[in-house]
Amino acid sequence: MSSQKALTLTEIGKPLTQASLPCPDSSQLKDHEILVKITAAGSVISGDIVGTVIENGAKSTFPVGSRVFSQMLFSLPRGGGLQEYTTLNGEYAAIVPETVPDTEAALYPINLVTAALSLFSAAGFDLPLPETPEAADFDYASQKIVIIGGGSNIGKLSVQLAKLAGIGTIITIASSSNEDLLKSFGATHVIARQDANIDLGASLLSNSKKGIFAHNGTGQIPDLVIQKKKYGLEDKRVLGFSHFIPEFGQTLWRKFPDWLEQGKIKPLAYRTIDGLDAEKVNEALDEYAAGRSAQRYHVRIV
Secondary structure, three states, X not given: OOEEEEEEOOOOOOOOEEEEEEOOOHHHOOOOEEEEEEEEXXXXXXXXXXXXXXXXXXXXXXXXXXXXXXXXXXXXXXXXXXXXXXXXXXXXXXXXXXXXXXHHHOOOHHHHHHHHHHXXXXXXXXXXXXXXXHHOOOOHHHOEEEEEOOOOHHHHHHHHHHHHHOOOEEEEEEXXXXXXHHHHHOOOEEEEOOOOOOOHHHHHOOOOOXXXXXXXXXXXXXXXXXXOOOOOEEEEEOOOOHHHOHHHHHHHHHHHHHHHHOOOOOOOOOEEEEOOOHHHHHHHXXXXXXXXXXXXXXXXXX
């Protein structure tokens, strides 16, 4: 296991190409790291990784041979999922439930963490994470939230997590074609994003108390919107990294597999590319870049 097959980006703006790269050195594993043989990955930045545990660092205890899912190590330049082996941080990983196929498990790591941080951490709305001591006496039913971009994968998972928590009013902005699906996930109201008369900031953020605008973008809220808010609003940018709030990330990864196994989180649509096929992966990336497809692609590493 000295070398492995991988898809690599050698120049910005150029297609991915197949190459042979050195395998990660298991002797260099840090305490909580795990070496995995990758079985599935998201194809865009390949940051959602599913794999079989080959070896543990000194403080990691995953059974060898178990299937795990996690985010890539973003600090590791060669840590992505479009290769045969990689290293993951076992503190922010979990065993995949037996009923969940590898390609489905690749749906969750980045989208889950971003959605959960937005709803249940101080980085976002700061509601208690469900099934924690802080959640025991919290009145979720009285809470009202708005999820803009409900048709996105993060949006769909946010709706499901809000429903899981028992939030009483879940409003989402999305294409009308997603209305039935989003209501089946738990949305109480779906507002068609094509409606040009909706001033999202002014009409949906609270006028009776300070509002929170949590997002993962880089833009700024227009001054005109802020001025209309009598009690102001708090603008929070959420970074969807498991280690962004370490204790939160570790707790989330302990709980999420149970929610999946119990059917509290439903899978989202995706398409599968078999193998490290540079041509097919590049075609998928070109579709994204051209805005011609909202389909999510996963790569099954075979």
